[in-house]
Amino acid sequence: MDFSFTREHELVKQLMKQFVDNEVRPIAAEIDETERFPLETIEKMAKYGIKGMSFSSQYGGSNTDYISYVIAVEELAKACCSTACIYAVSTGLVAAMIEKFGNEQQKQKYLPGLLAGTSIGAFALTEANAGSDASAQQTVAKDMGDYYLLNGSKTFITNAGYSSVYIVMAMTDKSKGVKGISAFLVEKDMEGFSIGKIEEKCGVRASSTGELIFEDVKVPKENLLGKEGKGFNIAMAGLDGGRISIATQALGLAEGALDEAIKYVKERKQFGKPIGKNQGLQWYIAECATKIEAGRALLYKAAWLKQAGLPYGKEAAMAKFYNSELAMEVTIKALQMHGGYGYTKDYAIERMFRDAKITSIYEGTSEVQKIVISRHILDL
Numbered sequence: 001m002d003f004s005f006t007r008e009h010e011l012v013k014q015l016m017k018q019f020v021d022n023e024v025r026p027i028a029a030e031i032d033e034t035e036r037f038p039l040e041t042i043e044k045m046a047k048y049g050i051k052g053m054s055f056s057s058q059y060g061g062s063n064t065d066y067i068s069y070v071i072a073v074e075e076l077a078k079a080c081c082s083t084a085c086i087y088a089v090s091t092g093l094v095a096a097m098i099e100k101f102g103n104e105q106q107k108q109k110y111l112p113g114l115l116a117g118t119s120i121g122a123f124a125l126t127e128a129n130a131g132s133d134a135s136a137q138q139t140v141a142k143d144m145g146d147y148y149l150l151n152g153s154k155t156f157i158t159n160a161g162y163s164s165v166y167i168v169m170a171m172t173d174k175s176k177g178v179k180g181i182s183a184f185l186v187e188k189d190m191e192g193f194s195i196g197k198i199e200e201k202c203g204v205r206a207s208s209t210g211e212l213i214f215e216d217v218k219v220p221k222e223n224l225l226g227k228e229g230k231g232f233n234i235a236m237a238g239l240d241g242g243r244i245s246i247a248t249q250a251l252g253l254a255e256g257a258l259d260e261a262i263k264y265v266k267e268r269k270q271f272g273k274p275i276g277k278n279q280g281l282q283w284y285i286a287e288c289a290t291k292i293e294a295g296r297a298l299l300y301k302a303a304w305l306k307q308a309g310l311p312y313g314k315e316a317a318m319a320k321f322y323n324s325e326l327a328m329e330v331t332i333k334a335l336q337m338h339g340g341y342g343y344t345k346d347y348a349i350e351r352m353f354r355d356a357k358i359t360s361i362y363e364g365t366s367e368v369q370k371i372v373i374s375r376h377i378l379d380l
């Protein structure tokens with residue numbers, strides 16, 4: 001067994017720390033406050049080669065391994081969960097799904113832009129009446145010979161309005177249930193496709209979350225991703241990987257929050273000494289640090305399994321479930337250690353606390369992760 005990072009991983013971590021300190025942390029509070037999508041950061045990421053992490057150079061990737069991608073998301077989330085979320089959906093979910101399920105023509109068409117930072121991707125599964133039960137899709141794609149006619153809507157879609165390409169799940173044959181769902185690559189300029197309500201959120205406020213509306217959108221046949229009727233499998237496979245990304249965001253958030261608390265309890269004095277000299281707060285620090293190590297081990301094991309080409313669905317769900325609950329616990333404790341100041345916008349912990357909650361909701365709630373984990377274990 002070897003728990004250490006390779007030289008390449010250490011270099012990626014160093015590069016990410018530099019990038020985060022120079023480009024991400026300085027604007028994290030402002031983009032949260034103003035709900036500004038940080039397009040410039042995504043472009044800069046591409047220049048550093050961060051966007052192409054874990055993709056082959058054939059499509060403009062930086063040829064690093066999957067663990068390097070996880071390190072990148074972790075470092076981003078330590079400072080700004082919105083940025084980590086935008087990046088993870090566009091790269092770790094959308095580009096990865098196109099790489100895995102797309103044909104050569106689709107890969108050539110979409111991957112270079114996504115990896116170069118000139119385009120952003122979105123993944124559209126959720127509908128008003130198809131949340132945790134993603135099989136209840138009502139968006140319909142009717143085969144019209146040369147094209148599919150897409151009608152319906154999606155809700156809560158990350159990167160809505162900023163993406164060039166959307167992976168959209170729709171029913172091609174309602175009578176077949178989940179086996180009648182197919183995946184499509186829908187481009188932003190296709191006639192009949194529009195963006196509806198953009199949500200005003202509690203956390204990850206700089207990432208856009210919105211509604212997609214499809215009114216008689218003619219989707220060319222060549223934009224079918226994978227085979228007709230395989231959309232649900234494609235979505236679920238994508239989400240297995242996506243869950244590693246969310247588990248990573250959650251871990252990064254927890255680590256970032258603990259760093260803030262450690263700094264604060266050493267500086268802040270009450271009763272004539274740093275508050276960190278009190279055993280009560282020392283125990284908070286010890287508990288958080290220990291659980292973070294446990295969450296780290298779960299996450300990197302899932303990432304290692306994925307990288308090794310081994311089954312990783314159960315471990316990805318475990319890592320997401322554990323780390324997202326952990327992110328909430330650590331941010332609450334870290335805020336508590338800041339006292340009243342932690343409740344103000346003068347300290348980053350207030351934003352981290354708000355950002356943490358989403359990690360136990362998107363890409364499958366904690367309850368859904370428990371369903372996934374128990375299905376793997378019980379095999380019923």
Ligand SMILES: Cc1cc2nc3c(=O)[nH]c(=O)nc-3n(C[C@H](O)[C@H](O)[C@H](O)COP(=O)(O)OP(=O)(O)OC[C@H]3O[C@@H](n4cnc5c(N)ncnc54)[C@H](O)[C@@H]3O)c2cc1C
Nearest residue numbers: 123124125126131132156157158209361362363364365367
């Ligand atoms: C900021 C944000 C970004 C998002 N980004 C995307 C995106 O990019 N693409 C996308 O497709 N979706 C996205 N989503 C949607 C997200 O994945 C869903 O919100 C989530 O899956 C839950 O669905 P729901 O909101 O409809 O809740 P519901 O399914 O209505 O669930 C409500 C509650 O009931 C519980 N529940 C439901 N069924 C069960 C059950 N069988 N057993 C136990 N408990 C259950 C849930 O766990 C939850 O606590 C995003 C959501 C948000 C808020």
